[in-house]
Amino acid sequence: MKARIVVTLKSGVLDPQGKAIEGALKSIGVANIASVRQGKVFDIELDTADGEATQRALHEACEKLLANTIIEDYAIWHD
Amino acid sequence: MTKALQAAVLLFPGSNREKDVARAITQATGQAPSFVWHDERSLPPGTDLVVLPGGFSYGDYLRCGAIAARARIMDSVRDHAERGGLVLGICNGFQILCESGLLPGVLLRNSDQRFICKFQALRVENAATRFTSAYKKNQVIHVAIAHGEGNYFVDAETTAELNISGRIAFRYCDGFGRADQRANPNGSIEDIAGVFSKNFNILGLMPHPENLIDALTGGEDGLGLFASLADSR
Numbered sequence: 001m002k003a004r005i006v007v008t009l010k011s012g013v014l015d016p017q018g019k020a021i022e023g024a025l026k027s028i029g030v031a032n033i034a035s036v037r038q039g040k041v042f043d044i045e046l047d048t049a050d051g052e053a054t055q056r057a058l059h060e061a062c063e064k065l066l067a068n069t070i071i072e073d074y075a076i077w078h079d
Numbered sequence: 080m081t082k083a084l085q086a087a088v089l090l091f092p093g094s095n096r097e098k099d100v101a102r103a104i105t106q107a108t109g110q111a112p113s114f115v116w117h118d119e120r121s122l123p124p125g126t127d128l129v130v131l132p133g134g135f136s137y138g139d140y141l142r143c144g145a146i147a148a149r150a151r152i153m154d155s156v157r158d159h160a161e162r163g164g165l166v167l168g169i170c171n172g173f174q175i176l177c178e179s180g181l182l183p184g185v186l187l188r189n190s191d192q193r194f195i196c197k198f199q200a201l202r203v204e205n206a207a208t209r210f211t212s213a214y215k216k217n218q219v220i221h222v223a224i225a226h227g228e229g230n231y232f233v234d235a236e237t238t239a240e241l242n243i244s245g246r247i248a249f250r251y252c253d254g255f256g257r258a259d260q261r262a263n264p265n266g267s268i269e270d271i272a273g274v275f276s277k278n279f280n281i282l283g284l285m286p287h288p289e290n291l292i293d294a295l296t297g298g299e300d301g302l303g304l305f306a307s308l309a310d311s312r
Contacts, residue, residue: 014190014230014266020192065145065149
């Protein structure tokens, strides 16, 4: 099974990289950019087809390593 | 005569300040520390102090300190800390302690996005601990900072708790001891440069006191931290 995890900074946590990118997009004249937050994407392959086992593994991966839940949220998609 | 403080310096792939801190410990205690590889299952018997040195463990991949915080040796460090053993994390070591949950909060990217390498004044906020007893409260010391992710962040509730219980070890300040936004190099909340654990047996700080132990190379203001530890036995 294939999965994608997206980790983003919680709202309220300052994201200087996102701010810099936002500024750059505006400065090169891209229209209608209101704000930018930068995050991380993890594409993961699992060696199981079981949906429940997949969910469990991905949640554990996020909680134990991929996200620091003090400052980050995560979202999980899988096949 | 009491036995000298036994220190163990942890080594992760990418640690690079281990020799600096070893020199500071040797100078203050008269006893060289041992080095412990991250994949070991235990600390040397009789270890009093565990040091997580500065550097770029695992190339700062994922988040600074995140992967090192899950290394095998960290289980032993956690046991050591639970028994009341001393733990010191400097720079990347502070990041690792935060990522491992041994200290509260997290170190974010510096607010101006730049890696900072310079001299910095610090104010000693609590001199009544085993890490800081050689200093005086509100003393201003000059040490080096060198980091890209030193912007300390915790929620408001924890910040209040740190203040009330005296768990803020050092604040960034100017040469007169004024801690404010102008003296704060990296955006850290309340100008915090270092914090203690609840039981004051763990200290994490971003600055490098281990590099200020000799008048010939910039000053001796960092030696107090190691002298305090040497006296704590």
